[in-house]
Amino acid sequence: MMPEMHxxxxxxxxxxxxxxxxxxxxxxxxxxxxxxxxxxxRWILAGAGALALSFAALWLSRTEExxxxxxxxxxxxxxxxxxxxxxxxxxxxxxxxxxxxxKKTTEQQSPASHGGVRIxxxxxxxxxxxxxxxxxGDAAPRSxxxxxxxxxxxxxxxxxxxxxxxxxxxYWLVDSGGD
Amino acid sequence: xxxxxxxxxxxxxxxxxxDASRPSEQPEVALLLAAVRAGEVEAFxxxxxxxxxxxxxxxxxxxxxxxxxxxxxxxxxxRVHRKLGSYDASRPWRSWLYVVxxxxxRDLGRRRRLRxxxxxxxxxxxxxxxxxxxxxxxxxxxxxERRREILRQGMKRLSPREREALTLHAIEExxxxxxAAILGVAEGTVRSLASRARTKLTEYVExxxxxxx
Numbered sequence: 067m068m069p070e071m072h073x074x075x076x077x078x079x080x081x082x083x084x085x086x087x088x089x090x091x092x093x094x095x096x097x098x099x100x101x102x103x104x105x106x107x108r109w110i111l112a113g114a115g116a117l118a119l120s121f122a123a124l125w126l127s128r129t130e131e132x133x134x135x136x137x138x139x140x141x142x143x144x145x146x147x148x149x150x151x152x153x154x155x156x157x158x159x160x161x162x163x164x165x166x167x168x169k170k171t172t173e174q175q176s177p178a179s180h181g182g183v184r185i186x187x188x189x190x191x192x193x194x195x196x197x198x199x200x201x202x203g204d205a206a207p208r209s210x211x212x213x214x215x216x217x218x219x220x221x222x223x224x225x226x227x228x229x230x231x232x233x234x235x236x237y238w239l240v241d242s243g244g245d
Numbered sequence: 246x247x248x249x250x251x252x253x254x255x256x257x258x259x260x261x262x263x264d265a266s267r268p269s270e271q272p273e274v275a276l277l278l279a280a281v282r283a284g285e286v287e288a289f290x291x292x293x294x295x296x297x298x299x300x301x302x303x304x305x306x307x308x309x310x311x312x313x314x315x316x317x318x319x320x321x322x323x324r325v326h327r328k329l330g331s332y333d334a335s336r337p338w339r340s341w342l343y344v345v346x347x348x349x350x351r352d353l354g355r356r357r358r359l360r361x362x363x364x365x366x367x368x369x370x371x372x373x374x375x376x377x378x379x380x381x382x383x384x385x386x387x388x389x390e391r392r393r394e395i396l397r398q399g400m401k402r403l404s405p406r407e408r409e410a411l412t413l414h415a416i417e418e419x420x421x422x423x424x425a426a427i428l429g430v431a432e433g434t435v436r437s438l439a440s441r442a443r444t445k446l447t448e449y450v451e452x453x454x455x456x457x458x
Contacts, residue, residue, distance in 0.1 A: 074399075074447060075415045075416055075443065075446075077389065078302075078306060078393060078396055078397075078400075078416050079302070079416050079417075079418075081393055083301055084311075087311070087315060088297045088318070091297070091301075091315050091318050091319050092290065092293050092294070092297065094319055095323055096289070098319075099286060099289065099323075099326060100286065
């Protein structure tokens with residue numbers, strides 16, 4: 067006679083469990099968890115680093131954008147005496163050709179839908195350098211930004227034009243031949 | 246074949262069983278779970294110590310072999326640790342643990358069946374002889390172990406649903422309503438499955454022991 071068999075369920079329920087085996091299993095689980103932890107930490111660090119880099123890049127690009135208008139602003143027109151001195155010598159036909167070419171280019175770059183945009187460009191036929199459209203008319207006082215001739219050659223003159231930004235100075239090379 | 250079901254699809258309107266809401270156990274589990282969520286490995290160690298016997302017993306009943314049960318326990322606890330974020334603390338912890346255990350055992354059982362081990366079903370289908378029971382030993386403990394081995398072999402003859410219902414409702418003494426929520430069936434179905442499984446098991450034991458039940 068086997069008394070436990072009267073209730074097979076009870077026999078299964080009361081089955082002894084080897085504590086040593088379970089401890090081994092527990093050890094395996096814990097070691098797996100410990101092994102997976104450093105990786106998780108590294109991923110978190112890598113993610114935080116990538117986030118910081120992207121924020122830094124975004125901040126730098128924003129500051130670059132903000133600096134640009136200050137340069138674009140202060141491109142004053144060249145002084146009248148410079149026009150008189152160097153442009154009167156140029157052949158009439160050349161002047162017109164260059165003038166027309168420059169006008170056409172300006173129209174292509176900034177079509178009639180300018181709105182309030184004003185082009186603060188100097189003499190169209192004889193300047194070198196980039197002039198960007200200004201978005202409003204509050205330019206710096208002319209007296210403070212008065213251009214001056216830095217050096218003169220046989221047919222050219224180099225003008226130094228200060229801007230409202232003390233770190234930015236525009237140099238214009240004025241050419242008697244219209245280039 | 247029983248398929249794994251997502252925990253989230255379970256109806257959790259089940260009342261807490263007397264055992265699951267036992268004041269001596271639930272606060273401790275709640276504290277341990279909070280610590281584990283905070284990243285304390287030691288707390289998870291304690292949680293495993295608290296639950297490992299029940300989990301092992303369930304896995305052994307469902308899978309039949311101690312080696313498989315150990316693998317299952319390891320996988321169950323790893324999965325518990327991984328999915329602890331999805332556990333709602335307002336719901337019975339024990340039911341959630343059983344759901345994870347059942348899913349792991351089903352996965353493991355499927356994988357084992359796909360391997361080359363010869364199951365009792367294969368023996369039965371092939372008409373081969375009954376596999377030998379554990380070796381007879383003189384002392385009573387060994388005799389009990391031999392009987393348990395017969396019972397485990399009998400468990401393998403049950404359908405997966407019957408085995409799960411019997412394990413949860415009869416062996417683990419989970420109330421029928423809670424077992425029904427875990428298995429995703431009606432309460433009456435759990436009762437009838439468990440009853441049928443018990444009858445089949447008793448018949449099998451009688452056949453193996455010559456009617457000495």
